[in-house]
Amino acid sequence: MKKRSDLSRLMEYAGGHRVFTYVSWVLSALSALVALVPFLYIWMILRDVLNAAPDYSRAVNIPHYGWMAVLFAALSYLIYVCALLCSHLSAFRVATNLRLAVSEHLARLPLGFTERYGSGKLRKVIQESTGAAETYLAHQLPDQYAAMATPVGLLVLLFVFDWRLGLLSLVPVALGFVIMSAMTGKRMAEKMRQYGNALAAMSGEAVEYVRGIPVVKTFGQSVFSFKKFKATIDEYEKWVIAYTKELRMPMLFYTAAINGVFAFLIAGGLLLTRNGVSPEFLLNLLFYIIITPVISLTLTKIMYMSESKMIVADALSRIDSVLDEAPVSVSEKPQHPKDSSIALHDVRFSYDGRTDVIRGVSMDIRPGQTVALVGPSGGGKSTLASLICRFFDVGSGSICVGGADVRDIPKEELMDTVSFVFQNSRLLKGSILDNVKLGRPDATEAEALSALRAAQCMDIIEKFPDGIHTVIGSKGVYLSGGEQQRIAIARAMLKNASILILDEATAFADPDNEAKVQAALAELAKGKTVVMIAHRLSTVVNADCIYVVQDGRIAEAGTKGDLCARNGLFAKMWQDYQSSVRWKVEKEGPAC
Numbered sequence: 001m002k003k004r005s006d007l008s009r010l011m012e013y014a015g016g017h018r019v020f021t022y023v024s025w026v027l028s029a030l031s032a033l034v035a036l037v038p039f040l041y042i043w044m045i046l047r048d049v050l051n052a053a054p055d056y057s058r059a060v061n062i063p064h065y066g067w068m069a070v071l072f073a074a075l076s077y078l079i080y081v082c083a084l085l086c087s088h089l090s091a092f093r094v095a096t097n098l099r100l101a102v103s104e105h106l107a108r109l110p111l112g113f114t115e116r117y118g119s120g121k122l123r124k125v126i127q128e129s130t131g132a133a134e135t136y137l138a139h140q141l142p143d144q145y146a147a148m149a150t151p152v153g154l155l156v157l158l159f160v161f162d163w164r165l166g167l168l169s170l171v172p173v174a175l176g177f178v179i180m181s182a183m184t185g186k187r188m189a190e191k192m193r194q195y196g197n198a199l200a201a202m203s204g205e206a207v208e209y210v211r212g213i214p215v216v217k218t219f220g221q222s223v224f225s226f227k228k229f230k231a232t233i234d235e236y237e238k239w240v241i242a243y244t245k246e247l248r249m250p251m252l253f254y255t256a257a258i259n260g261v262f263a264f265l266i267a268g269g270l271l272l273t274r275n276g277v278s279p280e281f282l283l284n285l286l287f288y289i290i291i292t293p294v295i296s297l298t299l300t301k302i303m304y305m306s307e308s309k310m311i312v313a314d315a316l317s318r319i320d321s322v323l324d325e326a327p328v329s330v331s332e333k334p335q336h337p338k339d340s341s342i343a344l345h346d347v348r349f350s351y352d353g354r355t356d357v358i359r360g361v362s363m364d365i366r367p368g369q370t371v372a373l374v375g376p377s378g379g380g381k382s383t384l385a386s387l388i389c390r391f392f393d394v395g396s397g398s399i400c401v402g403g404a405d406v407r408d409i410p411k412e413e414l415m416d417t418v419s420f421v422f423q424n425s426r427l428l429k430g431s432i433l434d435n436v437k438l439g440r441p442d443a444t445e446a447e448a449l450s451a452l453r454a455a456q457c458m459d460i461i462e463k464f465p466d467g468i469h470t471v472i473g474s475k476g477v478y479l480s481g482g483e484q485q486r487i488a489i490a491r492a493m494l495k496n497a498s499i500l501i502l503d504e505a506t507a508f509a510d511p512d513n514e515a516k517v518q519a520a521l522a523e524l525a526k527g528k529t530v531v532m533i534a535h536r537l538s539t540v541v542n543a544d545c546i547y548v549v550q551d552g553r554i555a556e557a558g559t560k561g562d563l564c565a566r567n568g569l570f571a572k573m574w575q576d577y578q579s580s581v582r583w584k585v586e587k588e589g590p591a592c
């Protein structure tokens with residue numbers, strides 16, 4: 001299949017607005033041609049002055065020529081402004097549609113994609129790569145057409161003035177094109193891609209670094225402690241130096257060509273006047289000398305033209321790296337959950353397609369049951385929980401919710417059926433009410449308030465004068481981990497899904513908050529099927545079934561009593577937990 005050009009791909013995103021792009025090219029080229037006219041009038045002024053000398057009063061047309069020069073310069077500028085207006089209309093549409101396409105596609109990708117791709121890199125795609133496409137269409141392309149029209153205008157002028165001098169003045173333009181094509185071959189495009197990669201890596205690591213600043217500060221470490229960030233900076237530096245060195249010679253010749261138009265004209269002039277100078281030839285030479293800045297400007301535009309083409313090609317390939325990701329499949333025969341049961345059948349899963357982190361897990365959870373996932377760190381508890389919500393698709397085996405395979409349940413329905421309270425439930429910048437209403441956007445304020453009450457959040461709301469309308473993250477409004485957790489629980493309450501997944505839901509709660517979080521969770525869990533991941537074994541003692549997950553398998557399963565009697569891994573974890581609690585109580589002294 002023939003590969004479409006970058007431009008035709010961009011035009012697809014312009015929709016009906018593409019016509020503005022084409023109009024902008026025509027106007028921009030026209031403006032470049034009109035911009036040559038003032039030079040003609042300036043030349044006429046010089047001609048009249050020279051012809052009239054020494055009686056300058058004979059040069060009566062000078063004011064007329066002067067005004068005409070100003071008029072055409074203004075006209076050229078006006079046409080250029082119109083060209084930019086048109087190009088921007090189309091460019092904004094393209095950038096908006098590109099951002100929408102990426103964002104909409106992101107919404108269809110497995111949730112785990114963002115984590116794997118990296119938020120810094122993703123930010124670069126959504127903001128910078130689409131921005132590069134916008135700049136290309138809004139400024140660089142119109143300039144490119146202007147740069148192409150100028151040599152054509154100069155060619156026409158060849159016939160008006162001395163064609164030999166005209167040809168000489170075009171030599172640097174031709175040379176510029178040759179050098180540029182050498183500088184923009186496949187190899188250079190590859191270099192540009194590497195440049196983009198180095199920049200993306202540095203930007204991604206910078207985001208991680210900024211996120212980790214509190215840790216760096218706490219431990220008094222310098223930037224060097226963030227080895228990865230430092231490595232990406234070094235890599236970028238290495239790359240930039242190598243690239244600059246590579247471009248040294250072509251740039252040298254190119255700059256010489258840009259600034260050497262005079263040299264060509266003078267050498268040519270000397271050559272052509274071996275047999276004497278005619279006043280007519282001198283006047284013609286004068287014209288080409290006057291127009292030299294236009295030629296230099298054209299060459300500069302040509303230089304940026306090739307660079308911008310490479311930048312936009314690189315930007316599009318980065319956008320494609322997101323758009324080419326396979327979205328979560330949509331079933332042709334959608335199924336609907338009949339109840340809130342969960343069944344895993346011989347589930348296997350791997351993040352990288354090579355090493356399984358879940359290796360044949362089966363579970364049967366009946367509606368209304370509370371089960372707990374416990375086990376050593378890295379055993380696969382969070383992965384199992386995220387598979388139930390279909391953050392990722394299983395490698396083999398199946399997961400059913402209410403008797404329907406999660407891959408056959410429409411995404412919205414699955415999201416309505418399952419609520420997930422994350423380890424560190426992030427609240428968005430917005431009011432407490434907005435954050436709670438994310439659970440059910442059509443809920444009334446009274447419903448949101450009653451969810452907040454049930455989630456033990458009233459003390460948080462009463463703390464702030466704006467109550468439920470307090471904007472989180474605004475000046476002076478900070479919530480502790482446990483407080484954030486309770487707001488997130490209120491959100492889940494409002495959603496009222498029949499299945500609840502709690503991933504280390506109390507991990508961030510301080511002792512004061514823990515009791516409140518526990519009470520909120522108990523309220524939330526009423527009448528629901530609950531899958532709970534917890535390190536604090538005290539929170540799982542009442543579970544209907546405890547699954548001990550180790551190395552991606554279920555090592556043991558049963559009630560607390562069963563598992564303690566078995567004297568296996570859970571019994572050992574329970575003993576360790578008991579002694580840590582005892583140690584804590586002894587250390588803190590007897591409770592009063």
Ligand SMILES: Nc1ncnc2c1ncn2[C@@H]1O[C@H](COP(=O)(O)OP(=O)(O)OP(=O)(O)O)[C@@H](O)[C@H]1O
Nearest residue numbers: 115116351352357376377378379380381382383384
């Ligand atoms: N996004 C990811 N990409 C690649 N590997 C991952 C990813 N998330 C987890 N893993 C790996 O999968 C395995 C299981 O991790 P998981 O987080 O499910 O364990 P866990 O039992 O929940 O651990 P913890 O109790 O420490 O939270 C680990 O080896 C982990 O390194």
